[in-house]
Amino acid sequence: MQRQLSFKLFFLFLAALLLTSCGTLIKPKVKTGLIQLEKGSYKLDPSHVAVLFKINHMGLSTFVGRFNKVDASLEFDPKNIAAAKLSAVIDIASVDVNNADLEETLRGSSWNFNNNSPHY
Numbered sequence: 001m002q003r004q005l006s007f008k009l010f011f012l013f014l015a016a017l018l019l020t021s022c023g024t025l026i027k028p029k030v031k032t033g034l035i036q037l038e039k040g041s042y043k044l045d046p047s048h049v050a051v052l053f054k055i056n057h058m059g060l061s062t063f064v065g066r067f068n069k070v071d072a073s074l075e076f077d078p079k080n081i082a083a084a085k086l087s088a089v090i091d092i093a094s095v096d097v098n099n100a101d102l103e104e105t106l107r108g109s110s111w112n113f114n115n116n117s118p119h120y
Helices: 002-026 100-107
Strands: 040-043 051-057 061-067 070-076 085-090
Touching: none
Parallel strands: none
Antiparallel strands: 040 070, 051 061, 070 085
C-alpha cells in the first residue's frame, strides 16, 4: 500500500514537472518594442468594435451596456500629433444591454435611442 502511494506521488510530481516545463516549448517568440507609426487615414473595422458604457446604479451595482454599430476613422501624422482627427458615428439604435425589454424601452421616444435622434 505504501509503495503504491509512493509511485502515485512520484508520477504526480513527474507529470507536474513535465507540464510546467512545456510552457517554455509553446511560448510564442514575440519581439517587443516601439513601432514606427505611419502617416495616413485609418478606418476602424466595424466587425471588431463596440462602444461600451457603464452606469452606477444607486451605488449598489454597475450596469454595463454597449452599442454594436460604430463607424470610426482617424487622420494621423506622427510628426503633427496635435492635428490628428478622430471621427466616430455611433448608431444609438444598436444599444445592447442584454435585456430585450429594456432595449425596447431605450429605443422608445422618451429615451431618444431611436433612429430619429441626432447622432452626436
